[in-house]
Amino acid sequence: MAELVFFTGTMDCGKSTLALQMDHNHAARGRAGLIFSKHDRAGQAMLSSRLGLAREGIEVTDDLDFWDLVTEQATNGRRVDYLICDEAQFYTPDQVEQLARLVDEMGLDIFAFGITADFRAQLFPGSRRLIELADRTEVLQVEALCWCGKTATHNARVVDGVMVVEGDQIVVGDVGDGEDEDEAAGSDGQVGTPVVEYEVLCRRHYMRRMTSHAALAASPTPEVLPFDLDLCPVPQR
Numbered sequence: 001m002a003e004l005v006f007f008t009g010t011m012d013c014g015k016s017t018l019a020l021q022m023d024h025n026h027a028a029r030g031r032a033g034l035i036f037s038k039h040d041r042a043g044q045a046m047l048s049s050r051l052g053l054a055r056e057g058i059e060v061t062d063d064l065d066f067w068d069l070v071t072e073q074a075t076n077g078r079r080v081d082y083l084i085c086d087e088a089q090f091y092t093p094d095q096v097e098q099l100a101r102l103v104d105e106m107g108l109d110i111f112a113f114g115i116t117a118d119f120r121a122q123l124f125p126g127s128r129r130l131i132e133l134a135d136r137t138e139v140l141q142v143e144a145l146c147w148c149g150k151t152a153t154h155n156a157r158v159v160d161g162v163m164v165v166e167g168d169q170i171v172v173g174d175v176g177d178g179e180d181e182d183e184a185a186g187s188d189g190q191v192g193t194p195v196v197e198y199e200v201l202c203r204r205h206y207m208r209r210m211t212s213h214a215a216l217a218a219s220p221t222p223e224v225l226p227f228d229l230d231l232c233p234v235p236q237r
């Protein structure tokens with residue numbers, strides 16, 4: 001039975017790796033699939049994972065119509081059994097409806113991967129429609145962790161080292177791994193170009209806007225992070 005499945009989790013929880021694995025598994029069984037991505041970190045039309053795997057795909061522009069694309073393939077004699085849809089939070093609600101229609105009327109299996117909420121802790125329109133329409137929504141088991149060690153549930157945007165909760169919904173940046181942050185803040189700083197990064201946090205630290213950087217700055221010594229929540233007041237909005 002064909003189905004539309006939405007695999008979700010925070011940034012950095014291995015979604016793209018699973019997407020590539022899913023493609024591999026189905027292709028190995030002789031099924032024909034297409035891979036889609038949007039604003040992927042490797043640049044246009046690549047599905048890449050943090051583990052270094054990559055596979056070419058089709059870039060999803062706002063005017064791409066999944067229904068038209070797949071039916072055209074079928075008309076040209078090219079079989080399509082499944083779609084891998086990465087970064088699906090960036091798709092339009094209309095595109096998500098096209099995906100549901102392909103499952104129902106063409107019998108395709110559709111595996112969508114994406115995060116649910118943006119840096120303001122509000123649902124992306126594409127993710128909202130996926131949650132509404134998917135046969136199943138699966139929360140991935142590979143859990144990303146907040147700097148405090150708790151399961152990370154929120155995606156924070158950090159602009160020039162400061163967590164922000166307002167701004168455009170889509171700004172593609174890096175998920176800081178803590179390794180090149182010193183370089184980024186150092187000599188090669190380009191004047192006028194804000195550095196946008198993302199960091200996953202637990203809800204407590206998201207609400208307190210306490211990123212790993214802020215935690216370090218607030219700690220009495222570099223070895224002791226402020227695990228005591230009283231040291232991290234909830235900011236006034």
Ligand SMILES: [Zn+2]
Pocket residue numbers: 146147148149150201202203204205
């Ligand atoms: Zn935390």
